Each structure stands twice: as C-alpha cells, then as structure tokens.
Amino acid sequence: MNTNHIRQVVIVGGTHGNERIGLYLVKKFNQDSSLLFRPNLTTNCLIGNPQACKENQRYIETDLNRCFIKADLDNHLLGRHEEKQAKVLHEQLGPKGNSENFLLDLHSTTANMGLTLILVNDHPFNLHLAAYLTHHNPQVRVYRWTQENQENAFVSSLCQLGFAIEVGPIPQGILLASLFKETETLIHQTLDYLEQVNRGASPPLPKTLTLFQHLEVVDYPKTSNGELAGMIHPQLQGRDYQPLNPGDPIFLTFEDQTLFYEGCSTVWPIFINEAAYYEKGIAMCLTHKQDISLK
Amino acid sequence: MNTNHIRQVVIVGGTHGNERIGLYLVKKFNQDSSLLFRPNLTTNCLIGNPQACKENQRYIETDLNRCFIKADLDNHLLGRHEEKQAKVLHEQLGPKGNSENFLLDLHSTTANMGLTLILVNDHPFNLHLAAYLTHHNPQVRVYRWTQENQENAFVSSLCQLGFAIEVGPIPQGILLASLFKETETLIHQTLDYLEQVNRGASPPLPKTLTLFQHLEVVDYPKTSNGELAGMIHPQLQGRDYQPLNPGDPIFLTFEDQTLFYEGCSTVWPIFINEAAYYEKGIAMCLTHKQDISLK
Ligand SMILES: [Zn+2]
Ligand SMILES: [Zn+2]
Numbered sequence: 001m002n003t004n005h006i007r008q009v010v011i012v013g014g015t016h017g018n019e020r021i022g023l024y025l026v027k028k029f030n031q032d033s034s035l036l037f038r039p040n041l042t043t044n045c046l047i048g049n050p051q052a053c054k055e056n057q058r059y060i061e062t063d064l065n066r067c068f069i070k071a072d073l074d075n076h077l078l079g080r081h082e083e084k085q086a087k088v089l090h091e092q093l094g095p096k097g098n099s100e101n102f103l104l105d106l107h108s109t110t111a112n113m114g115l116t117l118i119l120v121n122d123h124p125f126n127l128h129l130a131a132y133l134t135h136h137n138p139q140v141r142v143y144r145w146t147q148e149n150q151e152n153a154f155v156s157s158l159c160q161l162g163f164a165i166e167v168g169p170i171p172q173g174i175l176l177a178s179l180f181k182e183t184e185t186l187i188h189q190t191l192d193y194l195e196q197v198n199r200g201a202s203p204p205l206p207k208t209l210t211l212f213q214h215l216e217v218v219d220y221p222k223t224s225n226g227e228l229a230g231m232i233h234p235q236l237q238g239r240d241y242q243p244l245n246p247g248d249p250i251f252l253t254f255e256d257q258t259l260f261y262e263g264c265s266t267v268w269p270i271f272i273n274e275a276a277y278y279e280k281g282i283a284m285c286l287t288h289k290q291d292i293s294l295k
Numbered sequence: 296m297n298t299n300h301i302r303q304v305v306i307v308g309g310t311h312g313n314e315r316i317g318l319y320l321v322k323k324f325n326q327d328s329s330l331l332f333r334p335n336l337t338t339n340c341l342i343g344n345p346q347a348c349k350e351n352q353r354y355i356e357t358d359l360n361r362c363f364i365k366a367d368l369d370n371h372l373l374g375r376h377e378e379k380q381a382k383v384l385h386e387q388l389g390p391k392g393n394s395e396n397f398l399l400d401l402h403s404t405t406a407n408m409g410l411t412l413i414l415v416n417d418h419p420f421n422l423h424l425a426a427y428l429t430h431h432n433p434q435v436r437v438y439r440w441t442q443e444n445q446e447n448a449f450v451s452s453l454c455q456l457g458f459a460i461e462v463g464p465i466p467q468g469i470l471l472a473s474l475f476k477e478t479e480t481l482i483h484q485t486l487d488y489l490e491q492v493n494r495g496a497s498p499p500l501p502k503t504l505t506l507f508q509h510l511e512v513v514d515y516p517k518t519s520n521g522e523l524a525g526m527i528h529p530q531l532q533g534r535d536y537q538p539l540n541p542g543d544p545i546f547l548t549f550e551d552q553t554l555f556y557e558g559c560s561t562v563w564p565i566f567i568n569e570a571a572y573y574e575k576g577i578a579m580c581l582t583h584k585q586d587i588s589l590k
Contacts, residue, residue, distance in 0.1 A: 024523070028549045056574070110466040171405040171466030173570035177526040177547045228319070231472040252472045254323045275468035279351070 001160060003125045006194050007100040009043040010093055010162075011036075011187065015065050015105055015155050016276070017052025018172040021180050022106025022165075025187070038191055040198035046092075048105070048155060049085055056173055058276050065107075066153045070096055093158050102194060103162035104187065105155045108170045108179070110275045111284075112238040115186055118164040119144045119211075120152040124295065125161055131209040131294055132193050137186060141241055143270060143287060145214045169238070172275055209294055212241065212268055212287035219281040221251050221259060229253055232273045232283060240270045243289075251283070296455060298420045301489050302395040304338040305388055305457075306331075306482065310360050310400055310450050311571070312347025313467040316475050317401025317460075320482070333486055335493035341387075343400070343450060344380055351468055353571055360402075361448045365391055388453050397489060398457035399482065400450045403465045403474070405570045406579075407533040410481055413459040414439045414506075415447040419590065420456055426504040426589055427488050432481060436536055438565060438582065440509045464533070467570055504589055507536065507563055507582035514576040516546050516554060524548055527568045527578060535565045539581075546578070 011029065013022030029036050029045045036043045047053055049064050060081040067086035072078055073096060093101055107118075117130050117140060130142045143166075146152070156164045167183050170176050196203050221230040230253035236244070243266045244250070251259040261267075267286040271277060306324065308317030324331050324340045331338045342348060344359050355376040362381035367373055368391060388396055402413075412425050412435060425437045438461075441447070451459045462478050465471050491498045516525040525548035531539065538561045539545070546554040556562075562581040566572060 024549060110469055171570050174405055174568050175526040176532065177529045180526060231470040231475060234472045254319060273469050275466050
C-alpha cells in the first residue's frame with residue numbers, strides 16, 4: 001500500500017442509527033462538497049446504516065459495527081439487515097485489509113470519552129496521524145482496541161488506514177452543538193494532515209504517543225438470574241481515562257452496597273456506562289495507559 | 296373524593312421502556328415490599344409498559360403516555376400495543392378522573408430538568424404536596440403542563456391526585472446512581488407526606504409555591520423538506536428553568552448561524568433537547584415562572 005499518497009478518504013456516519021452527530025455531519029458535507037475540499041485529496045461521505053438512521057435505532061437486526069469479520073462478509077447465508085449492509089459497504093470500500101482507502105467512521109457514546117480515536121491495528125501511518133492530532137488538539141485521546149488472535153469486526157477494520165472517532169458524552173438520539181463542532185474540527189485536522197501527506201510534506205510530529213491499550217471488558221453486577229444488580233458507582237461515573245486503583249469503588253448495588261475494584265494493578269477504564277453496551281454485558285472497558293515512541 | 300385519607304398509592308415505572316430509573320426503582324420496591332412501608336399507607340408498584348421495557352424502547356407502536364384520553368380509552372377499535380396497554384392500566388387504576396388512588400408516574404429525560412414534578416391539574420392537594428416537596432428538597436421544581444380546553448393524555452391524568460416525576464439529565468437506556476438515589480429520596484418524601492395526611496396530621500407548608508406554567512412548544516429549525524436544520528444553541532443547552540430573553544441565542548444551524556429567540560417577553564424553557572421529542576417536533580417547552588399563594 002502506498003502511504004505517500006492517499007487515494008480516497010471515506011467518511012462514514014450513521015453506522016449506528018441513533019448516533020446523530022456523525023449522521024448530520026455526513027449530511028452537511030454531502031450537501032456542500034466544497035466544505036471538505038483539499039486540492040490533493042478526494043473525499044467521499046456516506047451513511048453506514050440508512051435504515052437504522054431513519055428509525056433512530058442503533059440497528060435493525062444486529063450491530064452493524066460487529067459484522068466485518070472476513071468469513072462473515074463472504075458468507076451469503078448471513079442475511080440479516082446489517083449482515084447484508086456490511087456486504088454492501090465491503091463491496092464499496094473493501095476488500096477488507098486490502099483497500100487503498102483511508103476510512104473515518106464516526107460514532108458517539110453516552111460515556112465521557114471526549115474525542116477518542118479508536119485504532120484497530122498498529123499501522124505506523126495511523127500512529128503518526130494520531131500523534132499529530134493529539135499534538136494539535138489536547139482533547140484527543142487514543143484507544144487501541146486490538147485483541148490477540150481475534151479479528152476485528154468494526155467498519156473501520158475494512159481499511160488498514162484510518163480509525164473510528166468516538167465522541168461523548170452525548171445521549172443517543174440527540175445532537176449537541178458543542179460536540180458536533182469539535183468533531184467537525186477533528187475531521188478537518190485529519191484532512192489537513194492527509195493533504196500534507198499527498199503534497200509530499202512531512203508534518204512535524206511529537207516523539208511519543210500516549211495510547212490506551214484495551215485489556216478487557218467488565219460486566220455489571222448481576223443476580224443469579226442474570227438481571228442487573230447495580231449501577232456504575234457515582235465516584236466512577238464520568239471518570240473515563242482516569243486511573244482506577246485496586247480497592248476503588250466501581251459499582252453501587254440497588255441495595256446501596258459499594259463494590260470495589262478487585263484487580264491487582266491500576267487500570268484506566270473507558271466506555272463507562274455506554275448505553276448500547278448494557279445488552280453486550282459491558283459496563284466499561286479497562287485499558288492500560290502507555291507511552292510509545294514513534295519511529 | 297376524600298383527600299383526608301389516601302386509599303392507595305400507585306407508583307408506575309417504565310411507562311417509557313428506555314427510561315431505566317423508574318423501571319429499576321419499581322423492580323427494587325417489588326422485590327422488598329418493606330422498603331416503602333408506612334403504617335397508614337398502602338402502596339402498589341407496577342411497570343407501565345413491560346414489553347417496551349424488555350425491548351429497551353420508548354414504546355412498541357405509539358407513545359403510551361399520550362394514550363389516556365377518555366374517548367380513546369373507551370374506543371375498542373384502537374388496538375395498537377400501547378392503546379391496549381392504556382386500557383389495561385385504566386381498568387386497574389381508573390376510572391379516569393374518578394379514581395381514589397394517588398398516582399406517581401416515574402420518567403426521565405435527556406434535558407437538564409433536575410427533579411421535576413409535572414402537574415396536569417390544579418388540585419389543591421397536589422399543590423400543597425408540591426410545596427411540601429420543594430420546601431424539603433430545594434432541587435425540586437414544579438411544572439404545570441395544562442392547556443386550556445385540552446384533555447391531558449398522560450398516565451398521571453388517570454388520577455386527580457398525584458403527578459409525574461421527571462428527572463434528568465440522563466441518556467436513554469442507562470442508569471445513573473446519583474439520580475436513581477435522588478428519585479428514590481423524593482418518593483420517600485412523598486410517602487412521608489401522605490402518611491402524615493393519613494394519620495390526620497397537617498404538615499407545615501410554605502405560603503407560596505413557584506410554578507412553571509406551560510405556555511407552548513417550540514420546534515427545531517427545519518428545511519423546506521421538513522429536515523432538521525440546526526441544533527440547540529450551546530449557550531442554551533442545559534439551561535432548563537433559566538430565563539430566556541428576547542434576542543438571546545436559541546438555535547445554531549448546521550452552517551453555524553445563530554438564531555435568536557424572537558418572543559416579546561421573558562420565558563423559562565424546559566425539556567431542552569429531550570431525545571424523545573425530536574419526532575414530536577419539540578425542541579423545548581416554554582413556560583412562565585409564577586409564584587402562587589397557597590390557601
Ligand atoms: Zn457507535
Ligand atoms: Zn418518559
């Protein structure tokens with residue numbers, strides 16, 4: 001793959017139909033194509049799951065952002081709405097792992113994630129761009145959701161270059177002007193970088209990048225029947241990217257009992273109290289904060 | 296109706312299936328009936344729309360909290376899921392306007408409404424109780440959603456005594472421990488008052504009550520095709536119950552143009568940016584703040 005020249009930038013919004021910021025940014029960009037114009041860059045915006053957006057639902061039958069396993073994309077027996085839509089996107093933007101496109105997939109969350117880049121691989125191009133963005137925008141954080149021996153199933157895994165942008169906190173189904181504009185600025189900063197690459201320039205970069213590496217997910221406390229038995233502890237609520245130490249409060253049961261974090265070392269939880277993750281059995285994702293040096 | 300003795304208190308949660316605080320409070324109370332025990336009071340808790348709660352959706356086919364018009368309750372041709380569920384609740388808790396029950400209907404909102412009591416009538420009993428609650432809990436605000444010559448269609452309109460409790464801000468589909476506990480406390484304070492009434496005591500009350508009286512609803516800016524054209528202005532977001540003056544910013548279009556409030560006098564907007572009201576064409580409700588004296 002030629003990383004000295006980005007063939008095409010693809011911006012996907014509305015992969016989840018109740019995440020309105022990405023959807024309305026794509027609508028805005030599609031209404032006036034001059035907005036994203038860069039002389040040396042071609043940009044294409046599209047809606048990931050139009051039907052789910054129309055119904056203001058995360059999905060119709062299953063989570064589109066878990067449908068991009070190669071074997072599933074090739075399996076024509078998988079015919080649920082999102083499994084079919086994944087094949088359409090794969091046809092347009094793939095083939096998975098071998099696409100020359102740069103992909104941005106826009107998401108939002110009820111968790112206090114600020115402006116997060118979600119990397120699903122270790123491509124140096126993405127690490128450099130992430131470092132550039134954190135340098136120009138101190139609000140930006142970088143989360144690497146890679147799991148050993150496990151293929152990533154996100155939309156953003158279609159292309160080696162690019163990542164998902166996850167912004168929050170914002171309830172499902174609404175717009176927040178502040179976060180809308182911050183996301184828009186982040187997209188422009190990304191395009192500025194890619195434009196420089198295509199002009200043959202090397203934007204100056206910091207020497208290190210702070211990365212939050214995915215460790216594991218944690219479920220809510222449950223009863224023996226599998227029913228929810230508690231909530232995120234008020235002392236943890238909203239404290240995404242802050243250190244959680246062994247013995248710190250993590251959950252509060254409905255009977256007002258505090259449960260404590262029982263791990264043996266400090267972790268940095270994110271996606272704390274994301275609405276869409278209740279059904280997945282995820283109360284938060286634990287990460288490890290690390291500084292990596294850039295070559 | 297005998298307001299010296301409350302026959303039964305009914306607490307409804309999960310009228311909207313993605314409003315989890317009310318739902319999980321009702322589950323908690325039903326699991327341990329001693330929690331709400333008062334010697335002179337009978338309390339019954341139930342889930343308003345169990346099917347919608349199971350699916351974590353506001354409703355299955357139509358908004359249950361708009362199904363309680365008398366003529367609709369009597370019309371057996373109306374057979375959508377919520378129209379049928381309204382008839383079930385009416386059978387249990389009604390007849391509308393003539394029920395001896397005291398009803399609390401628990402809701403939550405993405406708007407910054409704090410702890411709001413929503414009155415749908417002018418019954419002095421409700422005004423007195425509202426005054427008691429604001430006196431004991433300065434976070435509590437009172438909103439009267441009455442419209443002239445228009446029958447109210449809320450669950451809470453089934454009974455003359457009682458009201459809806461609307462708490463926020465909270466995204467749909469999640470729990471927040473802080474707001475869960477504040478709502479629980481408010482329910483206990485309500486029961487404490489009712490218990491005193493049933494014991495023949497007259498709890499001391501303030502002389503006046505601050506009331507936010509419903510004026511009208513305001514829609515988002517729209518394109519000629521009826522599409523959303525803007526968002527709540529960042530300067531108005533979260534400022535529920537604060538005065539909005541003529542000339543103040545109210546919306547921000549996607550093209551970054553500020554729209555100003557063009558009314559001719561100060562209003563107090565609430566339900567600003569409630570997720571469920573996008574489909575109703577409601578960006579906020581305007582109210583008039585007034586102090587009324589209690590007899
Ligand atoms: Zn998403
Ligand atoms: Zn509600």
